[in-house]
Amino acid sequence: MAAKTSRVPGDETAAPVILSNEPGSFAWGVLTRRHSALIQQVRDAFPYGRRQHEALDALLDEITNGVIEPLAPGEHDREHWADLGQEYFGRLWYDAPFLWAESYFYRRLLGAVGYFGSGPWQGVDPFAPFKRAELRGEAVEEELRALDALANVPADVRAAALIHASLWGNRADLGFRVSAGEPAGGDTTASELVADDSALLWQLLPVGGSSTVAVVADNAGRELIPDLILIDHLLEQRHADQVVLHLKPYPYYVSDAMTADAVDCLRRLTESPGEAGAIGGRLWKAMAAGSLEVRTHPFFCAPLPYGEMPEDLRGEFGSATLTILKGDLNYRRLVGDRQWDATEAFAGLTAYFPGAVAALRTLKSDVVVGLEQEALDALERSGAAWRTSGTHALIQVRR
Numbered sequence: 368m369a370a371k372t373s374r375v376p377g378d379e380t381a382a383p384v385i386l387s388n389e390p391g392s393f394a395w396g397v398l399t400r401r402h403s404a405l406i407q408q409v410r411d412a413f414p415y416g417r418r419q420h421e422a423l424d425a426l427l428d429e430i431t432n433g434v435i436e437p438l439a440p441g442e443h444d445r446e447h448w449a450d451l452g453q454e455y456f457g458r459l460w461y462d463a464p465f466l467w468a469e470s471y472f473y474r475r476l477l478g479a480v481g482y483f484g485s486g487p488w489q490g491v492d493p494f495a496p497f498k499r500a501e502l503r504g505e506a507v508e509e510e511l512r513a514l515d516a517l518a519n520v521p522a523d524v525r526a527a528a529l530i531h532a533s534l535w536g537n538r539a540d541l542g543f544r545v546s547a548g549e550p551a552g553g554d555t556t557a558s559e560l561v562a563d564d565s566a567l568l569w570q571l572l573p574v575g576g577s578s579t580v581a582v583v584a585d586n587a588g589r590e591l592i593p594d595l596i597l598i599d600h601l602l603e604q605r606h607a608d609q610v611v612l613h614l615k616p617y618p619y620y621v622s623d624a625m626t627a628d629a630v631d632c633l634r635r636l637t638e639s640p641g642e643a644g645a646i647g648g649r650l651w652k653a654m655a656a657g658s659l660e661v662r663t664h665p666f667f668c669a670p671l672p673y674g675e676m677p678e679d680l681r682g683e684f685g686s687a688t689l690t691i692l693k694g695d696l697n698y699r700r701l702v703g704d705r706q707w708d709a710t711e712a713f714a715g716l717t718a719y720f721p722g723a724v725a726a727l728r729t730l731k732s733d734v735v736v737g738l739e740q741e742a743l744d745a746l747e748r749s750g751a752a753w754r755t756s757g758t759h760a761l762i763q764v765r766r
C-alpha cells in the first residue's frame with residue numbers, strides 16, 4: 368500500500384488525469400454513447416420547438432464530429448467557462464479531461480434547451496420527467512413500505528440499514544441507465560463493499576455530541592429519499608444537532624438533486640403512510656426549525672476537484688463535524704479524477720479536505736483508492752467490471 372502522506376490532488380506527483388480518448392475505456396463510452404443517447408432522451412421528453420431541436424442537432428454534431436466550442440457571446444457564464452478551460456476549446460471532446468468534458472457537456476445541453484435563456488423554457492429542468500417518473504415508481508413505493516419493518520428495531524440495526532440504503536441508493540442513478548446494458552440499480556446480484564469504514568463514521572458522530580453534519584447530495588429520487596431518511600435518523604437519534612444538505616444549483620448529470628427535487632422527495636415522504644410519512648413530517652418540521660437546512664453552491668456544478676474548492680465552502684466543511692459526500696462524481700472530485708493506483712491511501716489523498724470526510728459511493732467509474740492489495744487482487748481476478756458497473760460500493764472515512 369502507498370505511503371500515507373498528504374497529497375493534494377493536482378500536485379505534480381499525482382497520477383495522470385483521466386481523458387476520454389482511449390477507445391473502449393469507460394470514459395470513451397460515456398462520451399461516445401451516453402451523451403448522444405441523452406440528447407435523444409431529452410429531445411423525446413419535451414415538445415421542444417425548432418430552435419431547441421436545431422441546437423440539439425448542433426450539439427450532437429459537435430460532440431460526434433467536431434471540436435469543443437466556447438459558449439456563445441452573451442451567455443452569462445461565457446467568461447467563467449473560458450477561465451475553467453479555455454485551453455480545451457478547439458480540441459476534440461475526447462482529448463479534454465473526462466471530468467471537464469462531462470461537466471461542460473451538461474452545461475451545453477442546458478444551453479441548447481434554453482434553460483439559461485430569457486425565453487419560455489428558462490428554468491425548465493430537461494431531466495424532470497425522468498426524475499418524476501422514478502419518484503412515482505414502484506421501486507420507491509416498495510422502499511418506503513419497507514421502512515415500517517425498521518420502526519421498532521434497535522437503533523444500531525436501524526443505523527446500519529439506513530446507511531446501506533443511502534449508499535446503495537447511489538446505484539439508482541438515471542444517467543447510469545442511459546446506456547443500454549448497464550445495471551438499472553437494485554437488480555444486480557454481485558453487490559459488495561470494497562471498503563467499509565462505517566464504524567469510524569458512527570464514532571465521529573456520538574449520540575448527544577452536538578455535531579453538525581454536511582451532506583453533499585448526489586442524485587434525486589431513489590438516492591435522495593434514503594439520504595433524507597438517514598438525515599432524519601441522525602437528527603432523531605441525536606447523532607447530529609444540525610444537518611446541512613448541499614444541492615446542485617441547476618440540472619446536472621441527469622438526476623442530480625436540486626432544491627426542487629428535495630422538495631419533491633420531502634413531499635413524497637410526507638404523503639406516504641406509516642413510518643415514511645412520520646419521517647417526512649419530522650424532516651418538514653426540521654426544515655422550519657433550522658436543524659435541517661438546504662444550500663446550493665455553483666462549485667457543485669464545476670469541473671474541478673474539491674482540492675480547488677472556494678473559501679466559503681472550505682469554511683463551511685471545515686466547521687462541520689463530518690462532511691458526507693454522496694456518489695461517484697463527488698468521489699472523483701474528492702480524490703481527483705486520475706488514474707490512481709487503487710491501493711493509494713484514501714487518507715493521504717483527502718488530507719487537504721477541511722475536516723472529517725466520508726465518501727458513500729457505488730463504483731461507476733474507473734477511479735478507486737484505498738483498497739487493500741489482497742482485496743484488489745481478488746477483484747481483478749474476478750474478471751468482472753467491478754470498477755464501473757455499480758455492483759460494488761464503498762464507505763471510506765478520513766477523520
Ligand SMILES: O=P(O)(O)OC[C@@]1(O)O[C@H](CO)[C@@H](O)[C@@H]1O
Binds near residue numbers: 585731
Ligand atoms: O455521481 P453519480 O451520480 O454517482 O455518478 C455519475 C456517473 O454516472 O456519471 C459518470 C458518467 O457519466 C460516472 O462517473 C458516474 O458513474
